[in-house]
Amino acid sequence: MPPMASSPSGPPIPSPYVELDRDDWARLRDQHPMHLDAADIERLRGLGDRLDMAEVEQVYLPISRLLSFYERATARLHQVTTDFLDERAARTPFLIGVAGSVAVGKSTTARILAELIRRWDTRPSVELVTTDGFLHANAVLERRGLMGRKGFPESYDRRALLRFVSEVKAGRAEVRAPVYSHLVYDIVPDEQIVVRRPDVLVVEGLNVLQPPRAHPNGRGPGLAVSDFFDFSVYVDAHVGDIKRWYVERFLSLRRTAFADPESHFHRYASLSDEAAVDVAVDIWDSINAPNLMENILPTRSRATLVLLKGPEHTVDRVRLRRL
Ligand SMILES: Nc1ncnc2c1ncn2[C@@H]1O[C@H](COP(=O)(O)OP(=O)(O)O)[C@@H](O)[C@H]1O
Numbered sequence: 612m613p614p615m616a617s618s619p620s621g622p623p624i625p626s627p628y629v630e631l632d633r634d635d636w637a638r639l640r641d642q643h644p645m646h647l648d649a650a651d652i653e654r655l656r657g658l659g660d661r662l663d664m665a666e667v668e669q670v671y672l673p674i675s676r677l678l679s680f681y682e683r684a685t686a687r688l689h690q691v692t693t694d695f696l697d698e699r700a701a702r703t704p705f706l707i708g709v710a711g712s713v714a715v716g717k718s719t720t721a722r723i724l725a726e727l728i729r730r731w732d733t734r735p736s737v738e739l740v741t742t743d744g745f746l747h748a749n750a751v752l753e754r755r756g757l758m759g760r761k762g763f764p765e766s767y768d769r770r771a772l773l774r775f776v777s778e779v780k781a782g783r784a785e786v787r788a789p790v791y792s793h794l795v796y797d798i799v800p801d802e803q804i805v806v807r808r809p810d811v812l813v814v815e816g817l818n819v820l821q822p823p824r825a826h827p828n829g830r831g832p833g834l835a836v837s838d839f840f841d842f843s844v845y846v847d848a849h850v851g852d853i854k855r856w857y858v859e860r861f862l863s864l865r866r867t868a869f870a871d872p873e874s875h876f877h878r879y880a881s882l883s884d885e886a887a888v889d890v891a892v893d894i895w896d897s898i899n900a901p902n903l904m905e906n907i908l909p910t911r912s913r914a915t916l917v918l919l920k921g922p923e924h925t926v927d928r929v930r931l932r933r934l
């Protein structure tokens with residue numbers, strides 16, 4: 612059972628979640644078909660992730676089945692509103708948010724969900740956008756003294772991200788998103804992702820479940836990106852495990868991405884293991900851990916579904932919102 616929220620007075624508030632272990636969750640796949648093979652999974656798996664065929668079948672196929680029910684129910688709900696307004700129903704994309712810490716494996720989760728949805732019988736068109744494209748460029752972050760705060764809410768152009776998501780949801784024919792490069796550690800000038808009225812949009816990023824900001828003129832909070840989500844997933848793990856995955860990934864990146872002279876981290880390519888661990892731990896402790904504790908973890912309770920990973924990077928338990 613999921614923990615009950617404790618309150619300072621009175622009986623505990625019942626949790627809106629039901630928590631299942633992996634075996635019980637796996638049964639909920641029912642007859643949902645598997646269309647991915649080992650090569651697809653290899654292609655979709657991020658560096659350091661342990662995703663395998665069993666995890667896709669036991670964890671992600673039940674999610675895909677649930678999402679197909681949500682998608683149909685959401686379309687019907689939308690129809691109710693347009694009928695009520697006596698308007699002609701315009702198609703609106705189904706939006707899914709994927710949140711969680713740096714190095715927890717959000718991008719693998721987002722890619723696998725996108726791929727499974729593409730293979731539904733209805734063959735929906737699916738786009739995937741990561742929020743790093745909405746980070747301010749390094750030049751702006753430097754000017755504002757925010758280079759050590761990359762990934763914190765204030766390091767993003769939140770208005771542009773909100774505009775992007777709301778325009779896609781409104782069914783705009785063509786909406787553009789900027790592109791970030793992990794290699795150069797900056798926004799790529801003149802490059803954009805063009806989103807053309809997909810049936811489904813997956814939005815992945817650290818801060819996609821952030822609550823709305825207080826309005827500067829005191830008129831109360833405005834809209835948040837998550838207000839446009841029809842479903843959201845938070846990828847969760849113990850902070851000590853995530854830190855270890857971050858450091859291990861940093862060590863492997865020395866031989867791959869950092870070896871590229873274009874890489875922002877190229878100077879770390881030739882570091883010894885000990886020195887590389889020191890650098891990775893320093894970046895983790897000074898940027899990513901405080902961001903996780905202050906900004907990301909507090910948004911977990913806003914997710915529809917929480918995937919709880921064990922020390923081996925595998926999803927061991929699933930928590931689904933039912934209230
Ligand atoms: N310095 C880097 N150079 C190249 N690729 C990177 C670097 N840091 C992260 N990546 C890649 O970027 C992707 C997103 O990483 P991250 O934001 O940590 O999210 P997550 O691990 O939750 O998917 C991952 O596929 C990761 O391997």
Ligand SMILES: CC(C)(COP(=O)(O)O)[C@@H](O)C(=O)NCCC(=O)O
Nearest residue numbers: 713741742743761762815816817898
């Ligand atoms: C680019 C990121 C902020 C992630 O962005 P997201 O796509 O989640 O919005 C993050 O991967 C990052 O680079 N953080 C800065 C500290 C570090 O180098 O790990």
